[in-house]
Amino acid sequence: MDENQQYLFQVNLKGMISLLSEHLYSNPNTFVRELLQNGVDAITALRTMDEHHEGCIRIHLPDSKRAELIFEDNGIGLKEDEIHKFLAVIGESSKREAFEANDYIGKFGIGLLSCFVVSNEIIVESRSALSETAVRWTGKSDGTYHITPIEEERPIGSKVILYPKDEFKYLFKADVFRKNLEYYGEALPMPIYLHYEETVHWINEAGALWLESTTTKEELLAIGRKAFNTGFLDAFPISTSSGGVKGVAYILPYKTQFSGKQTHKLFLKRMFLSDDDCRLLPKWAFFIRCILNAEGLDAIASREALVYNDALKGAKKEIGNTIKAYLKSIGLIDHNIYQKLISTHYLHLKAIAAEDNELLQVFIDDLPFETNKGIRTFRNIRELEPTIFYTPNIDDFKQVRRIAGAQGTLIINAAYTFEEELLKKIQRLDSSLRIEQISPGSLLNSFHAIDTSLDPALADFEIRAAEVLKKLNCTCSLKQFSPEDTPAIYVAPQDEINVKQAVSPSNPLTATLSAFAPKKKAVQPVLCFNADNKLVKSMIGIKDPYVFPSIVHILYVQSLLLGKYPVSDTEMNLFNEALHSLIIMGMEHFINI
Numbered sequence: 001m002d003e004n005q006q007y008l009f010q011v012n013l014k015g016m017i018s019l020l021s022e023h024l025y026s027n028p029n030t031f032v033r034e035l036l037q038n039g040v041d042a043i044t045a046l047r048t049m050d051e052h053h054e055g056c057i058r059i060h061l062p063d064s065k066r067a068e069l070i071f072e073d074n075g076i077g078l079k080e081d082e083i084h085k086f087l088a089v090i091g092e093s094s095k096r097e098a099f100e101a102n103d104y105i106g107k108f109g110i111g112l113l114s115c116f117v118v119s120n121e122i123i124v125e126s127r128s129a130l131s132e133t134a135v136r137w138t139g140k141s142d143g144t145y146h147i148t149p150i151e152e153e154r155p156i157g158s159k160v161i162l163y164p165k166d167e168f169k170y171l172f173k174a175d176v177f178r179k180n181l182e183y184y185g186e187a188l189p190m191p192i193y194l195h196y197e198e199t200v201h202w203i204n205e206a207g208a209l210w211l212e213s214t215t216t217k218e219e220l221l222a223i224g225r226k227a228f229n230t231g232f233l234d235a236f237p238i239s240t241s242s243g244g245v246k247g248v249a250y251i252l253p254y255k256t257q258f259s260g261k262q263t264h265k266l267f268l269k270r271m272f273l274s275d276d277d278c279r280l281l282p283k284w285a286f287f288i289r290c291i292l293n294a295e296g297l298d299a300i301a302s303r304e305a306l307v308y309n310d311a312l313k314g315a316k317k318e319i320g321n322t323i324k325a326y327l328k329s330i331g332l333i334d335h336n337i338y339q340k341l342i343s344t345h346y347l348h349l350k351a352i353a354a355e356d357n358e359l360l361q362v363f364i365d366d367l368p369f370e371t372n373k374g375i376r377t378f379r380n381i382r383e384l385e386p387t388i389f390y391t392p393n394i395d396d397f398k399q400v401r402r403i404a405g406a407q408g409t410l411i412i413n414a415a416y417t418f419e420e421e422l423l424k425k426i427q428r429l430d431s432s433l434r435i436e437q438i439s440p441g442s443l444l445n446s447f448h449a450i451d452t453s454l455d456p457a458l459a460d461f462e463i464r465a466a467e468v469l470k471k472l473n474c475t476c477s478l479k480q481f482s483p484e485d486t487p488a489i490y491v492a493p494q495d496e497i498n499v500k501q502a503v504s505p506s507n508p509l510t511a512t513l514s515a516f517a518p519k520k521k522a523v524q525p526v527l528c529f530n531a532d533n534k535l536v537k538s539m540i541g542i543k544d545p546y547v548f549p550s551i552v553h554i555l556y557v558q559s560l561l562l563g564k565y566p567v568s569d570t571e572m573n574l575f576n577e578a579l580h581s582l583i584i585m586g587m588e589h590f591i592n593i
Contacts, residue, residue, distance in 0.1 A: 028118055028168060028171065029171050029176075029180050030114055030117075031114045031115045031117060031118055032177070032180045032181060032184060033184045033271065033272070033303070034111035034112065034114045035071045035111075035112075035115070035160055036057065036181075036184055036185050036188070036192070036271065037111060037271060038073075038111055038112060038158075038160075039057040039071070039072075039073035039075060039158075040057075040073075040188060040269075040271065041075070042073050042075020042076050042077065042157070042158060043055030043056075043057075043073055043075040043076075043190055044075075045075060045076040046074075046075050046076040046129055046156070049076070049129065053074075054190075055073065055074055055075060055190040056073070056074060056190055056191045056192070056193065057071070057072070057073045057185075057190065057191070057192045057193070058070075058071075058072050058192075058193045058195060059071050059072075059177070059181070059192070059193070059194050059195065060072075060195045060196075061172060061173075061174055061177055061194065061195065061196045062164065062169075062172050063196055063197045064197065065197075067163060068161050068162060068163050069161070069162045069163075069164065069172055070159055070160075070161055071159065071160040071161075071162070072157060072158065072159040072160070073157050073158055074155065074156065075156075075157055075158065076128065076129045076156070077126045077127045077128040077129055077131075077134075077156050077157055077158055078124075078126040078128055078158065079128040079130060079131050079135075080135050080147060082128070083124070083126070083137050083147060084147075112124070112160070115160070115162055116139075116141050117168075118162065118164055118165055118168040118171060119162040119163055119164060119165060119168075120140065120141045120163070120165060121138065121139070121140050121141070122138070122139045122160065122161075122162060123136065123137070123138050123139075123160070123161035123162075124137040124139075124158060124159070124160055124161075125137075125150060125154070125158065125159040125161070126157070126158040126159070127150075127154040127155065127156050127157065127158075128156070129156045133149060133150070134149075134150040134154035135147055135148070135149055136148045136149075136150055174194075174196040177194070178194055178201060178203065181194060181203045182203055183272060184271060184272045185203055185204055185271070185272070186203070186204050186206070186208070186272070187204070187207075187208035187267050187270040187271075187272070187293065188204055188270050188271060189208075189270055191203075191204065191205075192204050208267075208270065208293070209223060210223050210247060210248045210291050211246060211247070211270075211293060213237075217234075217235055220235040220248050221234075221235050221250075223248070223291070224248065224289070224291070227265055227291060228263070228289055230252075231253055232250040232251055232252065232253055232289070233251040233252070233253050233337055233340050233341060233344070234250070234251045234330070234334075234341075235248050235249065235250050235251070236248070236249055236322075236326050237249075238290065238292060238319055238322055239322070240314070240315040240318035240319060240322075241314075242296075242311055242313075242314030242315045242317075242318055243294050243295075243296045243297045243311045243314065243315035244294060244295035245292055245293070245294045245296075245297070245315045245318075245319065246292070246293055247290055247291045247292035247293055248290065248291050248292075249288050249289070249290050249319075249322070249323060249326070250288065250289045250290065250291075251287060251288065251337075251345075252287050252288070252345075253340075253344065254344065255344055255345065255347075256286045256287055256345075256348075257286070258286055258347075258348075258351070258417070261276075262277075262286065262288070262289050263275045263276075263289070264276065264277045264281075264289055264290045264291070264292070265290070265291040265292070266278055266280070266290075266292050266293075266294070266306075267291075267292065267293040267294070268293070268294050268297065268299055268303075268306070269293075269294075269295055270293055273299060273303065273304065273305070273306070274304055274305055274306075276305065277292075278305050278306040278312075279306070279308055279312065279316065280292065280294075280306070280312065280315060280316050281316070281319060281320075282316065282319070282320040282323070284348060284351045284352050284355075285320070285323055286348055287344075287345040288323065294306070294315070296311060297309075297311055297312055297315065298311075324352065324356060324358075324359060327341075327349070327352070327359060327362070327363075328358065328359060328362050331362065338366075339366075342363070342366050342367065342368070343368075346367055346368055347416070347417070347418075349363050349367065350367060350416075350418045350419065350422055351417070351418045353367070353422060354418045354421050354422050354425065357425070357429065360422070360425060360426070360429070361429070364378050364422075364426060365377065365378055365379035366378075366379065369381065369412045369413070369414075370412070370413040370416075371410050371411060371412050371413065372397070372400075372401030372402070372404055372405045372410065372411045372413075373405060373410050376410075378426075381410065381412065384410070385410050386434065387434040387435075387436055388410075388412065388423075388433065388434065388435045388436070389404070389410065389411050389412065389436055389437070389438040390411065390412035390413070390414040390419075390420065390423055390435065390436075390437060390438065391411060391413060391414060391415070391437070391438060391439065392414055392415065392420045392437060393415050394413065394415040394564075395563075395564050395565070396438075396439055396440060397411065397413040397415060398563070398564040399440045399489070399491075399562075399563040399564060400438065400439075400440055400443050401413075402483070402486070403443060403481060403482070403483070403486065403489065404438070404443060406481075406483040407446075407481070407482050411438060423435050440489070440491040440492070440563070441493070443491075444477070444479075444489070444491050444526060444528055447479040447480065447481040447528065448479060448480040448481065449479055450478045450479055450480060450531050452478065457540050457541075458531070458540065460540075461478070461529075461539065461540045462476055464548060465478075465527075465529065465552055468549045468552040469527055469552065469556065472571075472574075473524060473525075474490075474524060474525050474526070474527050474556070475524045475525070475526050475527070476526070476527055476529070477526050477527070477529070478528070478529045478531055479528055479530070479531060480530065480531045480532050481528075481530055481532070482532075484530065484532045484533055484534075485533070486530055486533065486562075487529065487530055487533040487535045487536050487555055487558075488527055488528060488529045488530060488533075488536070488555045488556075488559045489527075489528050489530075489559055489562070489563065490525060490526070490527050490528075490556070490559035490560050490562075490563050490565060491525060491527075491528060491563075492525040492563075492565060493523040493524075493525060527556055527559060529555075535551075535555075539551055539552075546581060546585065547581075547582065547585060549578070550578035550579075550581045550582050551578070551582070553574050553575060553577075553578035554575060554578050554579060554582075556571075556574075557571050557574060557575035558575075
């Protein structure tokens with residue numbers, strides 16, 4: 001061995017350091033994880049030779065006695081020829097040749113080079129379990145390295161020595177470094193000790209109790225509370241054969257949005273990987289948080305996410321089935337938790353039930369629905385109503401809820417995601433149920449019709465009102481309905497509702513496109529007057545050519561507003577002018593008196 005001989009890395013090292021710091025890793029303290037992984041790999045490798053080997057990792061931080069960080073393990077170590085391969089060539093590792101690669105966290109030879117982000121020089125001192133002598137490897141950020149022998153006797157294992165760059169010295173402070181060690185290494189199976197000044201901290205002394213089958217639910221809930229800083233409704237174990245995933249799922253105690261992102265704790269071979277679920281959870285599981293460890297899945301190059309392959313897809317399917325199995329059984333196991341689950345996460349449960357018939361049959365009776373008579377469970381709705389009516393959009397519901405309620409008809413607001421689909425599925429599964437969609441138009445048809453041919457005054461009223469409404473492209477109807485204090489309701493064809501919502505001054509593109517749309521035979525809206533209403537009864541006797549049209553105009557716009565239909569500037573001006581005319585005529589009448 002020539003002590004003075006220098007060697008060149010077989011990469012563009014400066015370019016690689018830039019790649020590591022600016023693109024591959026999301027933060028500069030990733031070198032902590034890479035050093036941990038190298039140490040774990042080395043210990044795991046030695047255990048293939050000695051299954052009773054008790055490995056450990058020790059880190060000595062810079063303090064009043066030293067300027068360098070020392071990161072040491074008692075793993076298998078490296079020989080000189082292995083150093084040339086493992087530490088100087090990207091993507092190669094002598095450990096791969098001697099041992100099964102699937103046994104190790106790391107598969108990429110770039111791990112140690114990440115240390116160049118925080119140090120201009122890396123020193124590795126190592127003695128292989130297959131050699132009697134130790135060697136020192138010194139790599140520099142200018143792209144060179146050299147190897148020298150170590151004369152004194154060394155134990156089997158490796159030391160990595162770093163001298164922090166000034167701009168990254170904060171990462172080597174005791175509190176910061178300890179936090180990063182806990183972040184990445186809390187679940188690792190071999191002890192990690194942090195030395196600073198005269199103190200020693202056992203970083204992962206608590207271990208990964210959430211992986212133990214003997215851990216109680218109370219202990220799992222305590223672990224979840226500490227990990228996510230919140231209490232949970234419940235916890236249950238997760239285990240998959242595909243990908244070797246094992247861990248705990250937690251039920252959130254509060255409502256969540258479908259688009260909301262939950263944080264998780266995902267480990268790969270017990271090394272922390274990500275606070276994202278990495279697509280292991282089904283899309284509908286927004287009310288779940290997990291602590292999971294995967295033994296048989298692969299990480300992407302940055303080791304911050306999982307490769308989306310067949311093994312991960314299989315694990316995802318098994319996790320989804322496990323969550324569904326929990327949901328199907330929790331009502332029998334703990335009714336209190338079941339009720340809290342329903343009241344908190346009913347929207348998510350509806351989403352799952354919409355695609356799973358078995359879950360639908362488990363939950364449907366207890367799922368709440370918004371109705372015009374308040375929130376009701378489906379059990380209460382089907383027991384009280386021979387026919388279950390629903391509206392598929394919120395505008396219809398707002399228009400019909402008061403009138404239908406006055407007639408004793410219960411209406412479900414099925415405008416929320418999944419609800420109409422859910423009701424249709426219930427109908428298919430249970431033919432004894434009558435579930436029908438209702439619209440303002442169908443409600444209008446159910447009102448008691450007035451035979452105006454028997455009353456000339458009513459016939460005259462309908463003719464005069466129709467003449468006024470004709471200019472508004474609206475037809476007139478006179479019927480009896482409840483409540484009596486509603487003088488008129490406006491019922492638009494469904495096509496008009498869609499057009500009014502889509503075409504507006506704020507949406508000129510759709511307005512332009514609508515001009516080129518194929519013309520359909522127009523179905524006119526209806527303004528239905530309530531023959532039982534006091535105002536309508538009073539209007540029958542009004543013959544004044546200005547007062548009568550003004551009142552019709554006011555009732556027309558009022559009905560639009562009550563029905564939650566959009567009101568145009570033209571219609572609003574019509575309302576203001578009619579109101580102004582009535583006020584002026586009223587004042588003139590008062591003056592004449």
